[in-house]
Ligand SMILES: Nc1nc2c(ncn2[C@@H]2O[C@H](COP(=O)(O)OP(=O)(O)OP(=O)(O)O)[C@@H](O)[C@H]2O)c(=O)[nH]1
């Protein structure tokens with residue numbers, strides 16, 4: 001019978017098994033009907049129809065068929081057989097749902113040697129060639145594109161049931177995809193189900209784990225095949241109940257907790273709060289009383305004794321060599337150091353090259369070595385798929401924008417693919433389609449790349465167009481390039497050592513990874529005060545303005561000064577004209593006959609200054625102010641003007657000049673000093689200046705809140721964490737493009753600070769079509785666009801209502817109802833000392849609260865979320881500090897919401913609780 005059964009097992013026919021004794025392992029159970037010879041029964045007994053074995057079709061091996069090459073995989077349907085093997089039995093083995101019929105990767109179903117069968121991790125150490133012995137981890141795909149074992153953890157046993165042979169398309173791309181998904185543990189299920197659909201039978205499904213008891217509390221992770229009932233499609237045999245999410249490390253022990261959740265894996269005592277040390281292989285956690293017994297002398301770092309010699313759990317790689325509190329208390333310093341050194345440096349704990357793909361090609365040992373030892377290696381390299389532009393050194397994760405610039409020209413991995421970073425622009429850099437973020441960076445840095453562009457970019461950042469033989473420029477010397485990269489989370493070259501030209505501190509940048517960085521995006525409509533708040537924050541948090549910024553601001557201030565003087569000179573002409581008209585009227589009245597009148601008035605200037613005035617006004621009208629004033633050249637003329645009585649008389653009437661901004665007085669009073677070539681702007685000058693740097697649209701600074709004594713008492717028990725860093729990114733609305741399309745570049749910001757000028761309610765600007773629009777309404781429209789932008793779906797929003805000082809002045813003269821949106825502002829003012837605080841509070845404060853609630857309701861109706869609001873005067877350092885600290889609190893509430901909800905109050909802020 002056994003022989004007959006063997007005959008109907010196509011598996012045996014398909015693959016020749018050499019050793020007869022292997023049969024013993026095929027301990028399948030079969031049931032057969034026998035002739036009934038018991039007592040007579042009155043009811044019908046179903047009859048078993050005899051089967052003629054010869055009539056059962058049997059698969060036979062295909063030998064030397066011309067139509068089949070060794071590359072072809074065929075689906076083989078296996079008989080349904082149930083294995084009764086118990087969990088506790090030593091497993092024989094393992095299989096997988098896919099198998100290659102290639103000669104060098106023969107499926108081992110009956111103990112036949114195959115490449116994969118040699119890779120049981122326990123046998124790895126016995127292999128001479130580590131590469132050969134090592135399991136083909138996590139992908140069974142070879143560079144040929146053929147299928148291999150999907151899970152390398154194939155043991156040298158036999159198939160406990162049957163096999164499924166499937167066929168997948170050839171080709172690297174597919175191969176990359178398949179194995180890529182497989183590396184992602186969460187995807188393994190979907191791969192499985194997809195595959196089972198594509199195969200001839202739905203009665204099998206693969207389970208990745210089999211728990212083969214190895215040591216107390218440990219199981220070995222392997223693969224088994226389970227079976228489905230053909231009728232019900234239910235799994236009829238599921239031998240495992242533990243799922244190791246890290247499918248990339250076959251054969252690795254995984255710990256099984258025997259006690260309750262949170263207890264020590266050895267003594268089964270303690271709770272979640274008990275301090276524990278974790279095994280970097282199996283994840284078992286031991287309390288301080290058990291750790292030494294469980295881990296011994298730790299020759300390979302923190303591993304259970306039974307896990308020594310095994311690969312680490314890749315998800316724990318980042319903790320390698322980082323000593324824990326417990327070890328420090330258990331061992332002397334020297335010993336702890338030794339353990340940590342061993343943990344980091346022992347061979348078995350090193351990154352396995354076969355788990356790293358560069359440009360869709362698996363790395364060899366040598367390539368990995370080259371990558372790790374080059375002058376600028378990838379940071380925090382871990383198993384995964386990467387792309388590498390060998391020409392420029394750009395390096396990134398498959399499907400992502402670049403994250404680093406590493407040493408160029410390394411011979412690692414394959415050729416870069418056009419879709420390596422899944423870019424969807426029509427710009428190619430060194431044969432890679434770049435991402436929209438990179439395109440934005442190029443545009444902001446003014447690298448010309450319109451339409452279909454193919455650029456070649458060298459490691460130094462020189463770029464040229466394809467087919468052209470001339471370098472068009474250097475990306476890294478473009479104004480603002482580094483700043484823009486910092487804002488957009490794009491890398492800059494590692495040897496880029498120019499001083500923090502645009503305000504991003506280099507030292508900080510390198511430390512960035514170790515610290516928690518919160519990104520705050522500051523945006524608002526034109527002239528709302530974002531730039532002032534940004535500069536104020538720099539001053540408050542002691543972030544020095546770089547030399548470039550100071551130079552840039554110096555010329556902005558000097559240009560503005562000439563602009564203000566132009567306005568005064570224009571006013572002088574008007575005043576002179578008015579004076580002359582008046583004089584003429586008086587003259588006619590007095591002399592009643594024609595004659596010569598004295599054209600000289602108190603507003604008249606001499607010919608030299610008149611020529612300068614005419615020329616200046618002409619320059620302003622032509623819009624060439626910025627280019628026409630080499631620093632300091634006209635300083636003597638400015639001095640002369642300020643000695644001139646006519647000019648001073650005009651200056652005294654400056655309030656009548658509507659176009660002259662308020663900030664002008666600040667600079668005009670020091671005009672002579674500012675016009676000089678050696679002028680150096682003070683921090684206050686910088687604050688009052690219009691703008692900050694040449695890259696007008698985008699500014700970025702990194703800072704941390706200084707620790708203040710009163711922080712703990714005033715700021716809701718705030719615990720100062722010096723490692724918490726913040727990045728303030730200020731972006732001008734024009735930089736966001738039509739419909740704020742560039743907003744998606746700021747997907748990684750943590751909070752949006754939207755700035756509104758409180759005095760905009762009666763002012764008008766022009767919309768895109770040149771139609772006048774109330775500036776408050778324009779602000780609201782921008783707010784609506786940003787609040788509802790998909791990029792900010794989950795983001796916190798803090799509204800900064802700015803220019804409160806100006807509101808104080810204005811609200812007395814201009815009613816808030818001037819803006820149609822505020823038509824129902826009707827404050828009941830009370831002088832009664834007994835009435836509530838709100839009716840006694842000043843008008844400007846109530847106007848602020850009213851506007852805040854308007855925005856809160858709007859935000860809530862649009863997003864169903866809370867809007868936080870802060871009152872601010874951008875020119876006041878304390879106000880800006882308070883607004884940014886409020887943003888910090890909001891972020892903190894987000895993380896620890898239950899603990900902090902009671903603390904949503906802030907003296908100058910309208911809290912979420914008051915919304916709606
Ligand atoms: N009095 C007063 N003036 C302010 C305040 N905030 C900003 N300003 C002034 O308002 C003007 C516009 O402020 P900016 O900071 O340049 O505004 P912006 O949002 O950068 O607007 P753009 O210039 O369009 O980029 C400047 O002259 C500032 O000095 C404030 O709180 N109080």
Ligand SMILES: [Mg+2]
Pocket residue numbers: 527531532690691
């Ligand atoms: Mg400005």
